[in-house]
Amino acid sequence: MGNFIIRRLIQAVFTVLGVMFLTFLLFNVVAGDIASSHVSKKAGPEAREKFMVEKGLNNPKFINTSEAPYYWKKTQFFSHLSNCVTLNEKSWKYKTKTILSMISERGKYSLAITVPVMALGWMVGLSMAAIVAYCRGRWIDHTGVFLAVLGMCIPFLAYILFGQWLIFKLSPKHAFGLGNKINVYVPIFISLAAGLGTSVRFYRTIMLDQLNRDYVRTARAKGVSAPVILGKHVLKNCMLPILTSLIMSIPFLILGSFLLEQFFGIPGVGGLMINSIKDRDVPMITGLTFLLAVVYVIMLLITDILYAVFDPRIRLE
Numbered sequence: 001m002g003n004f005i006i007r008r009l010i011q012a013v014f015t016v017l018g019v020m021f022l023t024f025l026l027f028n029v030v031a032g033d034i035a036s037s038h039v040s041k042k043a044g045p046e047a048r049e050k051f052m053v054e055k056g057l058n059n060p061k062f063i064n065t066s067e068a069p070y071y072w073k074k075t076q077f078f079s080h081l082s083n084c085v086t087l088n089e090k091s092w093k094y095k096t097k098t099i100l101s102m103i104s105e106r107g108k109y110s111l112a113i114t115v116p117v118m119a120l121g122w123m124v125g126l127s128m129a130a131i132v133a134y135c136r137g138r139w140i141d142h143t144g145v146f147l148a149v150l151g152m153c154i155p156f157l158a159y160i161l162f163g164q165w166l167i168f169k170l171s172p173k174h175a176f177g178l179g180n181k182i183n184v185y186v187p188i189f190i191s192l193a194a195g196l197g198t199s200v201r202f203y204r205t206i207m208l209d210q211l212n213r214d215y216v217r218t219a220r221a222k223g224v225s226a227p228v229i230l231g232k233h234v235l236k237n238c239m240l241p242i243l244t245s246l247i248m249s250i251p252f253l254i255l256g257s258f259l260l261e262q263f264f265g266i267p268g269v270g271g272l273m274i275n276s277i278k279d280r281d282v283p284m285i286t287g288l289t290f291l292l293a294v295v296y297v298i299m300l301l302i303t304d305i306l307y308a309v310f311d312p313r314i315r316l317e
Contacts, residue, residue: 004304005301005305008301008304009301012297012298012300012301015293015297016290016293016294016297017081019289019290019293020080020081020084020286020289020290020293021077023080023285023286023289023290024076024077024080024286027280027282027285027286028061028076028077028080028282034280034282055092059074059075059076059079060074060075060076061075061076061077062075062076062077080286083099083283083286083287084286084287084289084290085290086100087099087100087103087287087290087291088100089283089287090283091276091281091283091284092279092280092281092282092283092284093275093276093279093281093284099283099284099287099288100287102272102284103269103272103287103288103291106267106268106269106271106272107268107269109178109184109261109266109267109268109269110257110261110266110268110269110270112184113184113187113188113191113257113260113261113266113268114257116188117188117191117192117195118246118249118250120188120192121191121192121195121196121199122199122246124192124196124199125195125196125199125200125203126199126203126235126242128144128196128200129199129200129202129203129204129207130203130207130230130234130235131144132144132145132200132204133203133204133207133208133211134211134226134230136208136211144200144204145201145204147197148196148197148198148200148201148204149197149201150197151193151194151196151197151198152197152198152201154194156194156259157259159190159191159193159194160190160259160260160263161263163186163187163189163190163193164176164263164264167186174186175264176264176265177264177265177266178265178266178267183264183266184266186264187257187260187261187263187264187266190260191257191260195249202245203238203242206238206241206242207230207234207235207238210233210234210237210238211234213237215233216229216233216234219233239306240307243303243306243307244303247299247300247302247303250295250296250299257269257270258270258271258273258274262274269288272284272288273285273288276288
């Protein structure tokens with residue numbers, strides 16, 4: 001397993017480097033003149049040139065022929081990689097704050113939403129899916145499948161708008177901002193309700209596949225109770241697709257928090273990312289992109305390792 005982990009870590013490094021290269025192309029090559037978004041035309045060419053020098057935008061992009069033999073020194077791409085790894089570059093909008101300080105300041109609000117949503121969504125979705133799967137063909141199963149499909153058909157934005165409208169009607173002070181701790185619970189409930197239908201539908205499908213296996217019939221014939229069959233046998237054999245779906249849902253969960261934070265006035269990383277894109281705050285955008293890429297590849301590596309834990313037949317070589 002050690003060789004597998006080392007190999008995957010090397011792949012992860014190249015994956016993150018690829019993301020950083022694409023990010024650099026988007027904001028430093030394809031985006032055109034970034035200085036025009038931060039320096040007024042009335043300030044004159046001197047102010048624009050000063051901004052370019054301060055931010056290193058007048059340096060060569062990839063190769064600096066004047067720095068032989070260190071051609072990578074004083075290039076925009078090297079500065080881009082260095083700032084992403086260290087997160088010590090100052091924001092172009094919040095001039096006195098570094099990327100790391102901004103993430104530390106706002107990250108706690110985003111984690112207060114995403115972590116409970118992921119944990120509760122996983123537990124509630126599995127529990128409901130186990131019930132409807134075990135009661136296949138009964139009214140509980142039909143009702144659960146109907147509600148799950150209905151929930152999947154409703155757009156995520158519709159959940160947000162309806163939830164915000166309902167909270168404004170019931171308690172306006174809890175509908176926006178952080179004036180009360182309950183304000184964080186509202187987007188958690190909305191995000192949980194929006195993703196529950198998809199989770200229940202998916203988990204039910206993979207559980208039904210296991211419930212039709214011979215080992216389940218044998219356990220039932222021996223008089224094993226339903227909770228033991230579901231919790232000890234079926235759930236363990238379903239963990240591989242469940243883990244895969246859980247990890248793959250992380251990017252969509254993060255994107256969903258962007259909308260929630262904007263609509264409910266929560267000063268989290270999602271709002272910071274959206275505002276940075278609107279303001280063309282390149283250091284902040286690239287730093288957040290790097291952080292998300294690192295988190296994603298680490299979670300994929302953890303998933304591969306957990307495969308071998310839950311299924312001993314899998315050997316990571």
